[in-house]
Amino acid sequence: MTKKIIFQKARLFDGISEGLREDMSVCISDGKIGQVVKGRSSVPEGYDAIDLAGKCLLPGLIDTHVHATLIGEEALPLFLAAGVTSARDVGGALGAVLDLRSRIADGTLLGPRLFVCGPLLDGSTPSLGGPAFEPMLQAVPAPGAVPEIVGNLIAAGVDGIKLYFSLTPDIATEIIRFVDKRLPVTGHLGWTHSLEAIEAGIDGLEHVWISPYNEFCALDMQFGVGASMMDPTFWTKTLKGWEEADLNAGLATQWFDSMVEKQVHMGSTLDLLWTSRSGIDGAMKDPDRKLIPKVVRERQRAIAEQMGDRPDWDIHNWFFEASQGAGALEKHQEVTRLLHERGGIVVGGTDCGAIPFPPPGFSLLREIELLSDSMGAVGALKSVTSTAARYLRSEDEIGIIKEGNRADFLIVNGDPTSDVTDLRKLEDTYVGGVRHTQSELRALI
Ligand SMILES: [Zn+2]
Structure with missing residues (x-):
């Protein structure tokens, strides 16, 4: 079982919009993406909150x-x-x-x-x-x-x-x-x-x-x-x-x-x-x-x-x-x-x-x-x-941040939609809702 998390204040690139959506909240539970909404400061029952102010969330x-x-x-x-x-x-x-x-x-x-x-x-x-x-x-x-x-x-x-x-x-x-x-x-x-x-x-x-x-x-x-x-x-x-x-x-x-x-x-x-x-x-x-x-x-x-x-x-x-x-x-x-x-x-x-x-x-x-x-x-x-x-005929699973898709996404301390080299500022890689930190992954390689 993966955790239930609400990511708040994210700058979201959802994979299909023409740019960032500001101040977005993204819920994940059971390895999947839940509600994706603008704003929302309340934390749903049973969820941990992670504040992403200034950071981008985008699809893996x-x-x-x-x-x-x-x-x-x-x-x-x-x-x-x-x-x-x-x-x-x-x-x-x-x-x-x-x-x-x-x-x-x-x-x-x-x-x-x-x-x-x-x-x-x-x-x-x-x-x-x-x-x-x-x-x-x-x-x-x-x-x-x-x-x-x-x-x-x-x-x-x-x-x-x-x-x-x-x-x-x-x-x-x-x-x-x-x-x-x-x-x-x-x-x-x-x-x-x-x-x-x-x-x-x-x-x-x-x-x-x-x-x-x-x-x-x-x-x-x-x-x-x-x-x-x-x-x-x-x-x-x-x-x-x-x-x-x-x-x-x-x-x-x-x-x-x-x-x-x-x-x-x-x-x-x-x-x-x-x-x-x-x-x-x-x-x-x-x-x-x-x-x-x-x-x-x-x-x-x-x-x-x-x-x-x-x-x-x-x-x-x-x-x-x-x-x-x-x-x-x-x-x-x-x-x-x-x-x-x-x-x-x-x-x-x-x-x-x-x-x-x-x-x-x-x-x-x-x-x-x-x-x-x-x-x-x-x-x-x-x-x-x-x-x-x-x-890959999998847009209802991966590649887009939307409700029901797998919780495969990245947290980047920068804005790749204006400069793609900011992808190098990757902090966390989530796979099916499981967090892998950059230091954890670097240690494996
Ligand atoms: Zn080849």
């Missing part, structure tokens, strides 16, 4: 793109320490992610409430290699294999379906058709172009950098069937393609129109290029660097042996240099700005686990900073609260 953040099995379960409290109370795992071995989801749900493990997609549904040519990544892949060799493979995932209780890079259009569209909106389908697309998937009815796209790349680059810079992400030149070529991209070209315009018309969710992961903004020196001096989980550091150590001794071995993405990508990042931010402005949907995601830096949880704070540049502070906050919750 949602990261729509994580790889929890690559992080290690002992590092899961990192998410809560950064204010991320829910996360969607978009690629991991089915048994492992289901196990994490249930142990977090029953309180055995401390971590964000997990939504899982199970494995990356890939084509016959594996898009990733190596001992950490291979167990995350599930090949779907032909359209005829879809009912058994995808049917089994749905029967196992996944929350979504994730299409991966080497799926050809015939198989990708067959999966979308087979799922038939029973669950949200998203894709880190490659061999299938995003316009084909949008036409077929996909619900989300992952990575501004990759999934819509072919709609934005010059025609002679496109990649297609046979492209490989394991080839380092793939990444440098796509960065160049983005730098030179014309966001007003014909295919790009068609992409924006289709995304808006079909209300497809664009998962951002702008943080993949965070180091191009901070610079490698900035990243190496960044206090978040010491939060890189042990499992990730060990994986990086093995990669470092192959790439030679370098001081940034722990944060280096083997596939591109930190000095690259600033021009591409600007274009990615411009894409999110234009999509948002035109009535499309942007949701925040980070790919934490798959990349070493920025670390889990804190990578979403970086993401929000990058999104805030293009969508404003409130737009960025919505993309990681109410909008993300709607995408």
Whole structure:
């Protein structure tokens, strides 16, 4: 049983309003949010009162793109320490992610409430290699294999379906058709172009950098069937393609129109290029660097042996240099700005686990900073609260401070709706009405 508490004099960001609601009272009991009202100085019978004068109360953040099995379960409290109370795992071995989801749900493990997609549904040519990544892949060799493979995932209780890079259009569209909106389908697309998937009815796209790349680059810079992400030149070529991209070209315009018309969710992961903004020196001096989980550091150590001794071995993405990508990042931010402005949907995601830096949880704070540049502070906050919750079909549980939702929320000593870096002034993370202080969470990591 969790306590009954009334939070008074809160500055409330409820996840859906355009700004703060001042002097609000929020009740919680049995792990859920109760009445949310203006003013109210009386304390209901049986409730403890907490005065939040000067502080903000806002929904726990949602990261729509994580790889929890690559992080290690002992590092899961990192998410809560950064204010991320829910996360969607978009690629991991089915048994492992289901196990994490249930142990977090029953309180055995401390971590964000997990939504899982199970494995990356890939084509016959594996898009990733190596001992950490291979167990995350599930090949779907032909359209005829879809009912058994995808049917089994749905029967196992996944929350979504994730299409991966080497799926050809015939198989990708067959999966979308087979799922038939029973669950949200998203894709880190490659061999299938995003316009084909949008036409077929996909619900989300992952990575501004990759999934819509072919709609934005010059025609002679496109990649297609046979492209490989394991080839380092793939990444440098796509960065160049983005730098030179014309966001007003014909295919790009068609992409924006289709995304808006079909209300497809664009998962951002702008943080993949965070180091191009901070610079490698900035990243190496960044206090978040010491939060890189042990499992990730060990994986990086093995990669470092192959790439030679370098001081940034722990944060280096083997596939591109930190000095690259600033021009591409600007274009990615411009894409999110234009999509948002035109009535499309942007949701925040980070790919934490798959990349070493920025670390889990804190990578979403970086993401929000990058999104805030293009969508404003409130737009960025919505993309990681109410909008993300709607995408996960859980707006009546998380992402919005309203009566009946889970008491997953943050107490911040600042105002993130005017400056998102104030999220760093997080004091308490409430999960299902249970308070976790910043010092408690820091001690766990
Ligand atoms: Zn990913």
